[in-house]
Every structure is written in C-alpha cells, then in structure tokens.
Amino acid sequence: MAPPAPEPPLHVMLVCFPGQGHINPFLRLANLLASHGLRVTFTINLSTARKMKSLPSSQRRSQELKLEPNTSSSSHSGAAVHFDFFDDGHDEESIKRVPLDQLMTLLEQTGRRALPEMVRKYADQGSPVSCFVSNPFLPWVSDVAATLDIPCAVLWIQSCASFTTYYHFHNKLAEFPTPEDQERDVVLPGMPVMKHDEIPSFLHPTTPYGFLATAILGQFAHLDNVFCVLMETFERLEEEIIGHVSSFCKVRPVGPLWLGAKASVGPGDLMEADDDCIGWLDRQEPRSVVYVSMGSIVGISAQQRVEMAHGLMGSGLPFLWVVRPSHEEGEDADLGLPEGLGERGKVVRWVPQEAVLGHVAVSCFVTHCGWNSTLEAIGSGKPVVAFPQWGDQVTDAKFLGEVFRVGVRMGRGDTWTKLVTREEVERCLREVTVGPRAEEMRENAARWKREAEAAVEEGGSSERNVREFVEEVKKKSVEMTRRKTETTTL
Ligand SMILES: O=c1ccn([C@@H]2O[C@H](COP(=O)(O)OP(=O)(O)O[C@H]3O[C@H](CO)[C@@H](O)[C@H](O)[C@H]3O)[C@@H](O)[C@H]2O)c(=O)[nH]1
Numbered sequence: 001m002a003p004p005a006p007e008p009p010l011h012v013m014l015v016c017f018p019g020q021g022h023i024n025p026f027l028r029l030a031n032l033l034a035s036h037g038l039r040v041t042f043t044i045n046l047s048t049a050r051k052m053k054s055l056p057s058s059q060r061r062s063q064e065l066k067l068e069p070n071t072s073s074s075s076h077s078g079a080a081v082h083f084d085f086f087d088d089g090h091d092e093e094s095i096k097r098v099p100l101d102q103l104m105t106l107l108e109q110t111g112r113r114a115l116p117e118m119v120r121k122y123a124d125q126g127s128p129v130s131c132f133v134s135n136p137f138l139p140w141v142s143d144v145a146a147t148l149d150i151p152c153a154v155l156w157i158q159s160c161a162s163f164t165t166y167y168h169f170h171n172k173l174a175e176f177p178t179p180e181d182q183e184r185d186v187v188l189p190g191m192p193v194m195k196h197d198e199i200p201s202f203l204h205p206t207t208p209y210g211f212l213a214t215a216i217l218g219q220f221a222h223l224d225n226v227f228c229v230l231m232e233t234f235e236r237l238e239e240e241i242i243g244h245v246s247s248f249c250k251v252r253p254v255g256p257l258w259l260g261a262k263a264s265v266g267p268g269d270l271m272e273a274d275d276d277c278i279g280w281l282d283r284q285e286p287r288s289v290v291y292v293s294m295g296s297i298v299g300i301s302a303q304q305r306v307e308m309a310h311g312l313m314g315s316g317l318p319f320l321w322v323v324r325p326s327h328e329e330g331e332d333a334d335l336g337l338p339e340g341l342g343e344r345g346k347v348v349r350w351v352p353q354e355a356v357l358g359h360v361a362v363s364c365f366v367t368h369c370g371w372n373s374t375l376e377a378i379g380s381g382k383p384v385v386a387f388p389q390w391g392d393q394v395t396d397a398k399f400l401g402e403v404f405r406v407g408v409r410m411g412r413g414d415t416w417t418k419l420v421t422r423e424e425v426e427r428c429l430r431e432v433t434v435g436p437r438a439e440e441m442r443e444n445a446a447r448w449k450r451e452a453e454a455a456v457e458e459g460g461s462s463e464r465n466v467r468e469f470v471e472e473v474k475k476k477s478v479e480m481t482r483r484k485t486e487t488t489t490l
Contacts, residue, residue, distance in 0.1 A: 009039045010130045010470075010477055011122060014155075015111070017137040018048035018095075018103075020270050020296035021370050025157045025232050027268045028257035029133065030081045035261075036470045039127060040081045043118070045088040045107060047095040051270045086114030101211045108140050115144045130477035133230065139218035142225035149483070151476040153469070154219065155230045158371045160238040160253070161399060162200050162392040163231070164188055164245050169203050170220035179205045190244035197412060198398040201390045209390065223249065227476070230254050230469065232371065234455035234462050237378065237404070237448070252465040253455075256375040258354055260456035260463065270296070274348035277320060277356065284361040290319040290429060291356055291382075294368040298389045299326030302336050304419060309337050311425020312345060317363070317433065319345040320356065357382055364432045366410075369396040378404065381449030383441040385410050385428045387420070406445040408432055 012033055016026040023044070030040045044052075088110045090098065098106060119129050132152040134141035145152035156163050168174040168188055177184045177196045182205060186194040196204060202213035223229075232255040235242055245251050254260065281289060290312065294300060300308065305323060312319045325333035341347065353373070356362060357380035366385040367373045374396045377384050384407035386397035400407045410428040411420035432438055455462040 008127045009037055010473055011039045011041065011127050012131045012133060012473060013041045013043060013115075013118070013129045014133045015115070015135060015138055015141045016042065016044045017107070017135045018045055019137075020268070021372050022135055022137070022157060023048075023052070023268045023270070024372055025155065025255075025257050026133075026135070027081075028261040029155055029230070029254070031261040032254070032257060032466055033470070034081045036466065038470065038473070041084050041118075041122070041129075042081060043084050043086065043115075045090075045095075045110065046085040047088055047090040047092055048270070049083065049085040050092050052268060084118055086110055086118075104137070104211075104215055107138065111138065112140060112144055115141070116148060119148055119150065130480065131473045134226070136219045137215050139215075139222040142222045146225050149480065151473070151480065152226050153228045153230055154226045155232065156219075156251075157232045158392045159374075159396060159399065160231055160233050160241045160245055160251070161191060162371075162395050163229070163251075164191065164241055165194070165199055165203065165395065166216055167220055167245070167249070170217045177204055182206065190240040192398070192403060194395070194398065198394055200392045201394055207390075212391070228252055228469065228472065230465075232257055232375065234452060236451045236455065236461070252469055254462045254465050254469070256379045256452050256456065256462075258372075258376060259379045259452055260466070269350070269352075271350040273350045273352050274346075277346065277348055277351045278359065280346050281320065281356065281359045281361045284318050286360045287363040288318055289359075289361045290315065290317050290364055290366060290433075291362045292319060292366040293322035293351070293353065293373065294387070294389070295370040295373055297327075298368045298370075298393075299324060299329070300389075301326065301419075302329070305335060306338060307419060307422045308425055309341050310422035311429065313338075313341065314422060314426045315429040315433075317344070317429065320351070320362075321345060321347045322349065322351055323347060324349050354380075364407075364429070366429075369393040369400065371396055374400060375452075378406070378445075378448045379452040381445045383407050383432045383438070383445045385432055387411060404444065404448060406441050406448060 014026050014030055016022055027042065030042045034040045088095065088106055122129055129150055132141055132145040132150055134152055134154045136154060136156055142152040165188060169176055174186060174188055175184060176186055176199065183196045186199050201207055202209050202216065207213065228250045231251050231253045233253045234255050235253050242251060242253055312321065323335060325331065325335060337347065354376060357365060357376050362382060364383045364385060365377050366387055367377060369386050369388045371392060384400050386400050386407050386409045388394040388397040397409045401409045408428050408431050410424060411418065432441055454460050457463060
C-alpha cells in the first residue's frame with residue numbers, strides 16, 4: 001500500500017501595506033515563519049510588487065525573489081515564502097500619484113474582493129489558508145478573515161508605547177491634548193509622562209493627518225477580531241509597557257525581526273541602493289562616520305537640507321547621507337546642496353541600511369526615528385541623534401533619548417515648519433560623539449544590542465513567542481478543520 005500523502009504545511013497569509021516601513025518587517029516575519037516550517041504567502045498590491053521585483057539581483061541586500069525559507073531543516077516539505085499579488089488597477093508610476101487617503105480606500109476595495117478568491121484558490125490547490133496576519137493600516141483584513149472563518153493576527157510594526165497610546169486614545173481611557181488645551185501632558189500606565197509633542201503626532205488636535213489617525217485607530221476598533229498582536233519589539237526593551245498592555249490584549253513581542261529573520265529580507269527594497277557605500281565605509285576610520293537617513297517617506301525642506309549640510313561639514317566628521325528631494329519637489333529635483341560637501345562625505349539616495357549600521361566605521365546615526373530604523377539602531381548598538389518629524393517618530397525619539405538613553409533629540413515642536421539650524425546640528429553631533437555623555441550613550445547602545453540579540457536567540461523571549469505563535473496557529477487550524485468537517489456532515 002502506498003504511504004499516506006504528507007500533510008501540507010500550515011499556510012499563513014501575510015497582507016502588507018505598500019510602504020517600505022511595512023514591507024521590511026512583513027518580509028522579515030515571512031522569512032521567520034517559513035523557517036519554523038510554515039508555508040507563508042506574502043500579499044501586497046500588484047503595482048507595489050512590480051517595484052519590489054524589478055530590482056536588479058546584483059543589488060547587495062535585495063537578492064532575487066526569495067522563495068525558499070532560511071531553514072536548515074529539510075523536513076518541512078512545501079514550507080517557503082511565496083508571493084501573491086492583488087491588482088489595484090495601477091502601474092508603478094500612476095500609483096505614486098494616488099493620495100494616501102484614496103490609496104487606503106483603493107486597497108480596501110480591491111483587497112476585499114481579492115483575498116477570498118486567493119483563499120478559494122489555495123483550498124483548491126490543497127493548501128488551505130490557516131491564518132491571516134494583517135497590517136495596522138489594513139484593519140478590514142480581519143473582517144475578511146472573520147467572514148471566511150479563518151483566524152487572524154496582526155503584526156503591529158511600531159513600538160508598544162505607540163500601541164498603548166493609540167489604544168488609550170481610541171478607548172477614551174486618558175486625557176489627551178484638545179483644541180482648547182493643546183499643551184496638556186499625557187499620563188499612561190507603565191509610561192513616562194509624555195509632553196504634547198511626544199505623543200504620536202497624528203493624535204494631536206493640530207495634525208494635518210487626521211485620516212492617518214483614523215486608519216490606525218481602525219485597528220483598535222477591530223481588535224476583538226484578532227486572536228493575537230505580534231509586535232515588532234522585544235520584552236526587555238519595553239518591559240513595563242508590554243506588561244500593562246498584556247492585561248487587556250494578547251501581545252507577542254517577536255522583534256527585532258531584522259535580527260531574528262537573519263537572512264536577507266528578499267526583494268523588499270523599493271529603491272535601488274548605492275553600489276559603493278559599503279566600499280566607501282571600508283575606507284573610513286573605525287567609529288568615525290555619521291550616518292544620516294530619514295527613512296523612506298520623510299523629505300526635509302530645501303532650506304533644512306542646507307542647514308543639515310553645513311552642520312555636517314562643520315562637525316568635521318566624515319558622513320554618509322541618504323537624502324532625496326521631498327515628495328512636493330519631485331523625484332528629479334536638484335537637491336541644492338552647498339559646494340564642497342563631497343570632500344568629507346558621501347551623499348546617496350538609498351543604502352542597504354542594516355549593513356551600514358552594522359559597519360564598524362559608523363559612529364552614530366542621525367535618524368527620523370521611524371520604528372524600523374529605531375530597532376535597527378538598537379540592534380546594531382549605535383547611538384543616535386533623533387530628528388523626528390511626525391507620527392510615532394516623536395514618541396520613539398523620546399524613548400531613544402530619555403528611556404533607552406542612547407541619544408539626544410534634535411529640534412522640537414513642528415519640525416515641518418521650524419528650522420533646525422546648522423549650529424544645532426553640530427552641537428548634537430558633538431554631544432553624541434565626544435560630549436561628556438557620549439561614552440555613557442555608547443555603553444547603553446552596546447548593552448541594548450546584547451539584549452536585542454539575546455531576545456532572538458534560541459530560548460530568548462522573541463524566539464519563544466514566535467514558536468508559541470506557530471503552535472497556536474496549529475491548534476487553531478485543527479479547530480477550524482474540525483468545525484468545517486462538522487458543518488459539512490450536518
Ligand atoms: O537608505 C535607506 C533608508 C532606509 N532603509 C530601510 O527602510 C526602512 C525604513 O523604515 P522606518 O525607519 O520605519 O521609516 P519610514 O519608512 O519612514 O516608516 C514609516 O513606517 C514606520 C512603521 O510604521 C513608522 O514607524 C514611521 O514613522 C513611518 O514613517 C528601514 O527598514 C530601513 O532599514 C534602507 O534600507 N535604506
């Protein structure tokens with residue numbers, strides 16, 4: 001008699017929002033789950049996927065479309081990361097012109113139709129979807145999952161501090177700044193007191209991005225639909241806050257995903273990296289270079305670029321600066337940087353950031369404090385100059401400076417309109433590199449690096465949480481199959 005056919009691996013479908021800050025942690029989670037023997041389907045809108053795949057395979061970090069998991073075990077037949085895309089009716093160029101609020105609606109309309117079709121397709125292929133992992137900007141995914149009777153988790157890709165702040169705001173559990181009292185402090189359990197410009201700025205009454213608050217808060221209205229919140233953080237980093245959040249919500253800190261996933265993240269970069277930046281770093285003295293990057297979305301004004309340039313030059317330190325024109329200026333606009341800038345520094349449009357931060361030549365990181373960059377700095381043990389612009393970045397900056405104690409904050413208030421002068425840039429750079437607290441910041445950064453590595457090692461808190469999540473998905477899958485069998489036989 002022929003042996004029974006092997007069971008297909010559990011199948012988890014990750015639904016990602018089209019932004020670099022989302023794609024990176026989602027791809028990292030995809031790799032990680034596949035290394036635990038799951039089949040993972042990474043789903044995103046087609047026009048974004050085209051940009052991800054079009055990158056040259058020679059690029060240092062973004063290798064070719066990665067279909068095999070980073071696993072040493074061969075026992076998980078069929079386990080891998082697969083890609084599947086839903087058509088949003090746009091191409092790579094036209095999607096860039098869709099305003100963010102309209103993009104949200106477009107993704108919901110096209111995604112709501114496409115996901116059930118994909119689920120049917122996989123069931124027909126003998127690889128039914130056992131679990132969805134949704135994105136905080138796509139709260140409707142958990143509705144779709146509920147309609148299909150498939151369990152759904154969410155990957156929260158910002159800090160637990162931001163999570164609890166949004167939660168308390170959504171549920172009206174604390175006092176927040178109001179139009180009448182714009183400078184009110186915010187007091188939340190397990191958190192240091194936050195000033196009005198330290199809460200995620202979308203929650204402030206003066207924000208021009210109210211629709212983003214609505215989108216993010218949508219996740220909290222759907223929290224009952226998800227059986228667990230995977231979080232891109234680690235227990236030691238936000239111990240007290242995670243402890244408090246665990247009293248009202250099932251959270252599993254699984255980060256830093258970039259350290260845990262170990263492998264390259266696949267074809268995630270939406271921009272092409274400079275070919276020579278690592279070679280350039282190799283030619284610099286150890287612990288000498290200032291690395292400057294404002295992530296994938298933030299563009300600083302032309303005037304601010306000039307101040308930054310003079311501040312960098314005035315510091316006398318070599319620098320690697322990732323800078324692009326702002327969205328309003330357009331991709332091809334001239335950066336208008338002062339002459340002589342190239343003598344001590346290298347100006348590029350995109351780098352393989354993990355490799356840059358891990359390079360021995362880099363001494364500190366001037367960052368906008370997106371949560372991915374924050375965790376990449378923490379996991380690389382580099383002190384920071386925090387230059388937040390909006391959203392969770394201002395909260396992350398507070399934690400980097402005052403709680404993790406690995407840096408200083410540059411500029412306060414509305415940095416969109418207020419200029420941070422060249423003198424201020426220089427002063428902050430001096431403070432983190434040679435100032436009286438520089439050594440202490442370096443030691444703290446080195447300690448956080450060790451903590452981050454310990455969290456993702458075998459038996460570490462994040463590694464354990466991933467394993468327990470996989471077990472939970474298995475149990476839920478068995479329950480789901482039993483429920484469906486009972487329904488069919490009735
Ligand atoms: O030259 C570069 C610049 C950036 N990166 C990567 O791009 C990602 C950027 O992510 P992040 O640091 O989080 O910044 P944003 O792209 O600005 O992220 C958005 O999404 C994040 C997650 O929700 C939020 O925390 C931020 O506030 C929001 O701006 C990181 O993984 C970086 O390693 C590169 O690889 N090369």
